[in-house]
Amino acid sequence: MALSSSISAAAAAAQRIHHHASTSRTASLPPSALRRQAEEVITATTSSKRHASIISSANSGNTVENATNDSMPKPLLPPKRVSIIRHGQAQHNPRAEAAREAGCSFDEFLRLMELDDAHDAALTDLGEKQAQSAREKYALRDIELVVSSPLSRALRTADLVHPPSESSDSSKKRRIAIENFREINGKLLNAQRRQRCDLVQKFPHWCFNTIPELDDSWTDELESREDCSERGYRGLLWVLKQPEQNVLLVGHGGLLNYTMNGHANVVLVDGRRPSYKDNESEEVRCITKRFANCELREFIITAWDSAGYNDDVRNGANELDPVITLEEVALSHNLSL
Numbered sequence: 012m013a014l015s016s017s018i019s020a021a022a023a024a025a026q027r028i029h030h031h032a033s034t035s036r037t038a039s040l041p042p043s044a045l046r047r048q049a050e051e052v053i054t055a056t057t058s059s060k061r062h063a064s065i066i067s068s069a070n071s072g073n074t075v076e077n078a079t080n081d082s083m084p085k086p087l088l089p090p091k092r093v094s095i096i097r098h099g100q101a102q103h104n105p106r107a108e109a110a111r112e113a114g115c116s117f118d119e120f121l122r123l124m125e126l127d128d129a130h131d132a133a134l135t136d137l138g139e140k141q142a143q144s145a146r147e148k149y150a151l152r153d154i155e156l157v158v159s160s161p162l163s164r165a166l167r168t169a170d171l172v173h174p175p176s177e178s179s180d181s182s183k184k185r186r187i188a189i190e191n192f193r194e195i196n197g198k199l200l201n202a203q204r205r206q207r208c209d210l211v212q213k214f215p216h217w218c219f220n221t222i223p224e225l226d227d228s229w230t231d232e233l234e235s236r237e238d239c240s241e242r243g244y245r246g247l248l249w250v251l252k253q254p255e256q257n258v259l260l261v262g263h264g265g266l267l268n269y270t271m272n273g274h275a276n277v278v279l280v281d282g283r284r285p286s287y288k289d290n291e292s293e294e295v296r297c298i299t300k301r302f303a304n305c306e307l308r309e310f311i312i313t314a315w316d317s318a319g320y321n322d323d324v325r326n327g328a329n330e331l332d333p334v335i336t337l338e339e340v341a342l343s344h345n346l347s348l
Contacts, residue, residue: 085315085316086313086314086315086316087251087314087315087316087333088251088252088313088314089256090311090312090313091250091251091255091256091257091258091311091312092256092257092258092309092310092311093250093258093259093260093309093310093311093312093337094149094151094154094257094258094259094260094307094308094309094310095260095261095262095267095302095307095308095309095310096145096149096168096172096259096260096261096262096302096305096306096307096308097261097262097263097264097267097302097303097304097305097306098134098138098142098160098162098164098165098167098168098261098262098263098304098305099134099135099137099138099139099140099141099142099145099164099167099168099171099304099305100134100135100137100138100141100304100305101132101133101134101135101138101164101201102127102129102132102133102134102135102201103124103127103128103129103132103199103201104124104127104132104135104138104304105127105135106123106126106127107120107121107123107124107127108304110123111301121198121199121233124199124201125199128199128200128201129200129201130200130201130203131162131163131164131200131201131203131204131205132162132163132164132200132201133163133164133167134164134167134168138164138168138304138305139167139171141304141305142167142168142171142172142305143171144305145168145171145172145305145307146171146172146173146174149172149307149342151172151173151259153257154173154184154257154258154259155184155185155255155256155257155258156184156185156187156253156255156257156258156259157169157173157184157185157186157187157258157259157261158187158188158189158192158250158258158259158260158261159186159187159188159189159192159217159260159261159262160188160189160192160193160194160261160262160263160266161188161189161190161193161204161210161219161222162193162194162201162202162204162263163204163205163210163213163214165192165193165261165262165263166188166210166214166217166261168261168305169186169259169261170214170216172259172261172305172307173259175216184255185218185255186216186217186218187217187218187221188210188214188217188218188219188221188222189221189222189246189249190221190222190228190242191242191243191245191246191249192242192243192246192260192261192262192263192266193242193263193266194262194263194264194265194266195233195234195239195263195265195266195269196228196229196230196233196234196239197229197230197231197232197233197234198230198231198232198233199233202229203226203229204222204226204229205226206224206225206226207219207222207223207224207225208224236269236273237273239265239266239269239270239273240269240270240273240274240277241274242266242270243262243266243267243269243270243271243274244270244274244276244277244335246270247270247277247312247335247337248314248333248335250312251312251313251314251335264301264302264304267301267302268301268302271299271337272299276332276333276334276335277334277335277337278334278335278336278337279298279299279337279339280298280336280337280338280339281298281338281339282311282338282339282340283339283340283341298339307342308339308342309339309340309341309342310337310338310339310340311337311338311340312335312336312337312338313335313336313338314333314334314335315333315334315335315336316331316333
């Protein structure tokens with residue numbers, strides 16, 4: 012398939028989701044419906060080879076914008092390969108996660124976490140082993156940037172899954188803690204982070220320059236789904252603006268779930284190879300399923316320009332919020348980046 016037609020198909024999804032966003036006040040379409048309609052367009056022609064071609068074109072200095080029709084949204088930035096992993100089991104997880112798997116209510120899930128709550132909850136012994144096993148299982152290569160929640164369980168998981176380089180400073184890859192990727196904030200002590208000075212001492216190879224000294228954002232009230240998903244969305248935009256092409260992102264179950272499945276401008280796409288889906292010996296996981304502890308998934312993420320659309324969808328800065336597509340690809344697939 013030609014690059015121009017492949018990009019145009021994905022761009023059509025970005026166009027469609029913003030078109031419905033601009034008319035949703037009368038049509039009353041929920042975010043899930045917007046994402047579903049966009050997914051129908053993208054899935055029809057999606058391919059990890061397409062993204063590899065786009066990245067290759069971007070890396071060679073070619074502009075992917077020239078490959079699209081002028082009437083369609085265009086990629087704002089070169090796509091990136093982002094490996095996303097949830098932290099290993101932490102102190103507040105064992106009973107709550109078991110109950111969730113058994114189908115408990117959210118209130119019961121929250122109650123069990125409160126019973127096992129701990130400030131900035133650390134990994135359990137099992138969580139440490141999960142992260143060490145993940146390092147061997149996934150054997151991540153070519154990672155240029157490691158991004159993590161500033162909560163200790165995520166930082167520790169990152170260090171175990173992809174240890175910091177022991178080489179000279181000039182060749183070390185960036186490791187940055189970003190507030191946008193912390194867990195659903197408020198109410199629970201496990202969601203409250205340490206002071207920045209404590210984090211710097213505990214994780215000296217990480218950069219904490221973007222986070223404030225005190226955790227003033229934590230309150231006694233649980234953060235809303237909308238606010239949490241917006242944080243995650245802004246975090247993904249930050250990642251897309253970084254110069255590195257291959258990124259490891261370590262986050263949390265609630266944050267990842269709300270961002271990927273609860274934000275109107277985030278579109279999840281199943282780009283795993285047909286051979287993966289057709290393997291009858293394995294149960295195919297739904298791409299919207301909540302991340303398990305230390306589960307890693309690989310995505311090609313792209314931000315689409317929506318310039319020129321209805322003013323109703325412009326934000327306060329008189330700009331359009333881009334649509335972000337996250338195409339999950341099979342972990343065994345070599346993107347030849």
